[in-house]
Amino acid sequence: MTPVGAIVAKELRSYFVSPIVYVVGAVFLLIFGVLSYLAVVNAGAQAVRLMQIQGAAAQLNLNDLVFRPTFYSIAIILLLILPLLTMRLFAEERKLRTFELLMTSPIGINEMVVGKFLGAYAIFLGLLGLSGIVPVILSFYSSFDWNPVLTGYLGLALLGALFLATGVLASALTENQIVAAFLSFGLLILVWLLGGVGSVLGDTPLGNILSYLSFIEHYDRFVRGLVDTKDLVYYSSGMLLMLFLAHRVVESQRWK
Amino acid sequence: MIDAQNITKRYGDHTAIERVTFKADKGEVLAFLGPNGAGKTTTMRILTCFMPATEGQARVAGYDCFEQPLEVKRRIGYLPETPPVYQELTVAEYLTFTGRLKGMGRADLPRAMDRTIERLSLGDVRHRLIANLSRGYKQRVGLAQALLHDPPVLILDEPTVGLDPKQIIEIRELIKSLAGSHTVILSTHILLEATAVCQRVVIISGGRIAAVDTPERLSARLRQSEKISVTVKAPPSDLADRFRSLPGVLSVFEPTDSGAFLLECELGRDLRDDVARLIVTQGWGLLELKAVSMTLEDVFLRLTQHEEGMPDTGAVEAGSGQEASTA
Numbered sequence: 198m199t200p201v202g203a204i205v206a207k208e209l210r211s212y213f214v215s216p217i218v219y220v221v222g223a224v225f226l227l228i229f230g231v232l233s234y235l236a237v238v239n240a241g242a243q244a245v246r247l248m249q250i251q252g253a254a255a256q257l258n259l260n261d262l263v264f265r266p267t268f269y270s271i272a273i274i275l276l277l278i279l280p281l282l283t284m285r286l287f288a289e290e291r292k293l294r295t296f297e298l299l300m301t302s303p304i305g306i307n308e309m310v311v312g313k314f315l316g317a318y319a320i321f322l323g324l325l326g327l328s329g330i331v332p333v334i335l336s337f338y339s340s341f342d343w344n345p346v347l348t349g350y351l352g353l354a355l356l357g358a359l360f361l362a363t364g365v366l367a368s369a370l371t372e373n374q375i376v377a378a379f380l381s382f383g384l385l386i387l388v389w390l391l392g393g394v395g396s397v398l399g400d401t402p403l404g405n406i407l408s409y410l411s412f413i414e415h416y417d418r419f420v421r422g423l424v425d426t427k428d429l430v431y432y433s434s435g436m437l438l439m440l441f442l443a444h445r446v447v448e449s450q451r452w453k
Numbered sequence: 454m455i456d457a458q459n460i461t462k463r464y465g466d467h468t469a470i471e472r473v474t475f476k477a478d479k480g481e482v483l484a485f486l487g488p489n490g491a492g493k494t495t496t497m498r499i500l501t502c503f504m505p506a507t508e509g510q511a512r513v514a515g516y517d518c519f520e521q522p523l524e525v526k527r528r529i530g531y532l533p534e535t536p537p538v539y540q541e542l543t544v545a546e547y548l549t550f551t552g553r554l555k556g557m558g559r560a561d562l563p564r565a566m567d568r569t570i571e572r573l574s575l576g577d578v579r580h581r582l583i584a585n586l587s588r589g590y591k592q593r594v595g596l597a598q599a600l601l602h603d604p605p606v607l608i609l610d611e612p613t614v615g616l617d618p619k620q621i622i623e624i625r626e627l628i629k630s631l632a633g634s635h636t637v638i639l640s641t642h643i644l645l646e647a648t649a650v651c652q653r654v655v656i657i658s659g660g661r662i663a664a665v666d667t668p669e670r671l672s673a674r675l676r677q678s679e680k681i682s683v684t685v686k687a688p689p690s691d692l693a694d695r696f697r698s699l700p701g702v703l704s705v706f707e708p709t710d711s712g713a714f715l716l717e718c719e720l721g722r723d724l725r726d727d728v729a730r731l732i733v734t735q736g737w738g739l740l741e742l743k744a745v746s747m748t749l750e751d752v753f754l755r756l757t758q759h760e761e762g763m764p765d766t767g768a769v770e771a772g773s774g775q776e777a778s779t780a
Contacts, residue, residue: 204554210542210546215541293535295538296537297503297533298531298554302555
């Protein structure tokens with residue numbers, strides 16, 4: 198087994214021993230369920246209203262009425278819960294002095310950062326997979342277009358990767374887990390708000406750059422069912438940048 | 454095997470170690486001896502490539518710690534000051550993880566684990582969570598991690614801290630058994646430990662190397678006089694001068710007014726007889742009389758306090774305490 202594999206296995210083990218995964222998982226799935234339920238009830242109410250107006254069974258688009266609002270809300274929920282998954286990754290190692298073991302083992306910092314990221318990412322993908330039960334159940338009772346749902350999930354998977362990579366960076370910066378969690382909230386919300394600042398500035402060069410940097414616009418296209426190379430590049434380069442910065446931070450700690 | 458040349462580490466304006474130079478040959482057991490904050494841990498962290506030196510060069514097994522850290526790390530087993538254990542893993546899981554980190558494959562890992570668990574008598578706790586183990590067991594698990602891949606160089610930062618006396622003896626025996634085939638550097642502030650397991654002692658104080666030698670030679674080198682400790686029940690006011698007038702007495706030291714004296718005499722002369730006769734014939738009441746041998750503890754205190762001449766009361770007490778415990 199490669200060192201990366203060893204770290205991923207150890208991280209998974211640590212996650213499942215600690216209550217964090219269970220709490221984060223339960224809260225995520227509960228919120229996902231409640232949000233979808235509310236969206237479905239809302240869609241039902243609209244259907245009744247349309248029937249009263251048109252007098253016939255209305256053709257409702259579930260993709261627009263159920264999935265799109267749910268995906269938007271879930272993005273915000275991820276922003277709030279994913280930092281809790283990543284906060285311990287490096288902070289705990291430093292606090293408990295196990296960092297010295299990692300740093301004196303014959304593995305590179307790359308392998309450390311990637312291993313820890315993949316461990317957290319595996320947990321996140323597992324949760325995302327479990328949430329897939331909602332569209333599966335809905336597909337029994339209604340018909341909708343699966344493609345925008347799948348691209349929406351792809352968008353969530355990419356968004357989550359960026360959030361987790363940011364969390365890895367925040368965790369590398371401090372040995373206090375709460376500070377690490379808050380730092381990643383702060384960073385993520387800041388980048389999120391850049392989009393708002395960008396639209397205030399309008400069609401100016403700075404406005405365009407800021408709008409491009411915000412992850413919400415890129416995510417929006419996935420939710421609408423569009424897979425654009427530009428957005429794939431945005432997420433993967435953002436994730437790599439965060440992991441690279443985390444690598445530099447971990448490396449720099451040797452020099453302090 | 455280990456070659457440190459003028460290594461210096463500075464944190465901003467603070468100099469943790471300065472121009473530390475020493476060598477350790479293959480199979481040698483070397484002890485770093487020094488008070489807390491002397492720079493033992495810093496030196497070890499540089500040798501294990503945990504952090505780079507500000508100046509100087511350190512080589513382990515022929516590889517430079519700065520240029521080829523991975524090669525160095527492959528050949529080192531390191532036990533840091535705090536055992537680097539994960540509370541949420543069992544002993545077996547932890548050793549599997551560290552073994553994989555050190556690049557051990559499925560073929561050799563199980564055998565190495567069995568051997569190490571046997572060696573450190575961890576068999577009973579093999580499947581218990583590390584969080585539930587006592588301090589002594591955690592320390593041994595940390596040591597197991599360092600020994601697991603059978604590295605040629607072992608760097609152990611205070612390996613016997615937190616162990617009970619029986620375990621301390623076991624670990625010392627273990628370290629002695631490693632001598633010859635492995636190069637071991639251990640740090641300690643327990644002098645007995647340094648004399649018990651090491652062939653050479655490096656005394657570090659204030660970030661500098663104060664002395665490097667065998668334990669026997671170190672204490673011989675600093676022994677320039679014989680010392681006698683005397684306690685008198687009713688000393689006259691001029692007793693110190695009377696002692697001084699005895700032939701062979703170099704100096705007299707009176708730490709307190711309680712009637713206890715420390716006499717420094719010429720090397721090779723035992724004046725206990727003369728001192729006793731003087732006190733008894735005058736009827737001052739001889740309460741205690743004994744020769745104080747210069748233990749490694751005294752050497753250590755002298756070197757680390759940068760004091761020449763008379764040892765202070767601390768050294769005297771430490772010396773007599775040592776004698777009482779070995780008697």
